[in-house]
Amino acid sequence: MDMKEFVYQGPDTGPEQGAVHWEAPSNIALVKYWGKHGNQLPMNPSLSFTLDACHTRTRLEFFQSGGSMPVEVLLDGQPAPSFEPKIRQFLERALPFQPFLKGYGFRVHTHNSFPHSSGIASSASGMAALALCLMDLERLFAPGLSAGQFRRKASFLARLGSGSAARSVDGGLVLWGTHPGLEGSSDAYGVPYPEKVHPVFQDYHDTILLVDKGEKAVSSTVGHGLMDGHPFAGARFEQARQNLDRLGPVLAAGDLDGFVDLVESEALTLHAMMLSSSPSFILMKPGTLAILEKLRAFRKTSGHPVCFTLDAGANVHVLYPAASREAVYPFIQEALLEHCHQGHHICDRVGRGARRLAGAGS
């Protein structure tokens, strides 16, 4: 893949010091990314809803320094040295595309809207917020960047930090991964889904049920690695491509029954991959399974097109159109919260994407 367009080639003098401030959302995949190769490239295209309430705010302070890129990280104002290796690795990966970074030291102030211990991955929103801050710094060197170039390279850089972070820059439905027939699609960055989308999907709800708030049982690096040599890998990557094709008419027509079928099948296949890898992982908890069963029974009796999706963990994302909220949310409260850790859940919905925050002080 030709990455040349992302290599910074502008002036090499920039600000002595300053700060930039961005908010980036989390996202929930409908077609899952599971399996990668090379420099953070996906084995299949994926598609996600951008979220709104779950986000990371990052304020990046930069100051000219000797060339060793010192990094300090503060989470909610407190020093968080355990985050530093991951952020340093991210900066090292960004360096070939932003050589001016070498001259700076960084202080990263970060805040997640959701608790760190919630089991919700903060890497997508966190890496996207940081990538957007780096692009703001690039803009101080070369102010001529168009809005499109800015967002595309931000997604490109975010991907280097965490694959799913490539889908946390734009709002609505975001596609990451080259796919024939989907114009502008790329393995290198995420783009707004380029096809027609029915308005019902513009304000879809996602109630996130926090079944287990522990550390992730399988890290994403180990997880994606499980697909190398997996007996079903080829069929799975092909299935993801087919599901993306099948989702096209479903999204265009607002076919909610078709949506339910595809989204649940993707979630269960993701877990099926982990159940059948070597080593294998059972990431659902008894509470997860109870929720899935109750949700399917409710859908059958009520007729509301509510469905679930899952990440690589025990938590459940309950997806439903805004018009079903009055029936679905009371059901969640009465029947599903008992399976959550201390009843914890987050009411989220589709959001509009990352935004620059005031108060950077630069």
Ligand code: DP6
């Ligand atoms: C199950 O983006 O966390 O959430 O690229 O190694 O950082 P890395 O992986 P990551 O993987 C997310 C996998 C998933 C599915 C998805 O979001 O598409």
